[in-house]
Amino acid sequence: MAGDRDLAGRTALVTGGAAGIGAACARALADAGASVIIADRDGDGARRVADELGGRSWQVDLLDTAALESLQLDCDILINNAGIQTVAPIEQFEPAAFRRILTLMLEAPFLLVRAALPHMYESGWGRVINISSVHGLRASAYKSAYVAAKHGLEGLSKVTALEGGPHGVTSNCINPGYVRTALVQGQIADQAKTHGIAEDAVVEQVMLAHASIKKLIDPADIGSLARWLAGDSASMVTGASYTVDGGWSAS
């Protein structure tokens, strides 16, 4: 098919690329010819994925935002993906945990976009892809920090789209429902304990309660959308948010 390797010559930086959705996005971009840089605090995991894809790894703790302030990134595609979760009612939510989520999932993406735009502007081409969530568009109880960070990321993505458009830079969000990754496996186990029900029941009755298609999403499904957004055929797509949620947000 024409365009199969249309990312050849492009460099893509994927945060949180050592596992889950990030690794799947890196795989999809490498399949399309991009050179990938796997940025993750898990140095061994990042190296493993980078070696598999013939790319490079960058061991970095994105919570150390001071170190990101003077950064310059020479990448053509930036995927802001690294994320964590904490679940608690607001009145019991640890302020430090709230701050950690906002730092990693909103401030770090801002600093990385800020570091990447000069190179993208210079070359007149760039793609920013933000891995948001259905929780960038909808709220759930007990996820105040995560929902706030993802709603903030949606705003950052739209502003990047407005500023980047004249320079050939697009910015979009991908909004997954529940994807089968380590982050979700942890939540399944926690909720099974909290509700005193089996893990299968957590998936069907709690996580997929609003979805029309009752199964967890495959990380590769997110990778294939990221690959399309990175390609030239999506050059007019910007400031948008694409749900991949089995119909959850339709309800």
Ligand SMILES: NC(=O)c1ccc[n+]([C@@H]2O[C@H](COP(=O)([O-])OP(=O)(O)OC[C@H]3O[C@@H](n4cnc5c(N)ncnc54)[C@H](O)[C@@H]3O)[C@@H](O)[C@H]2O)c1
């Ligand atoms: N899994 C889902 O159901 C789901 C749904 C919607 C959105 N998302 C979003 O997708 C993104 C990836 O989630 P996932 O499920 O693949 O998670 P995951 O836990 O499988 O992978 C996250 C990766 O981020 C890295 N990371 C965490 N903290 C970091 C830090 N301080 N610095 C650098 N790297 C760090 C981890 O080492 C890990 O490799 C997150 O932003 C998450 O909010 C996930």
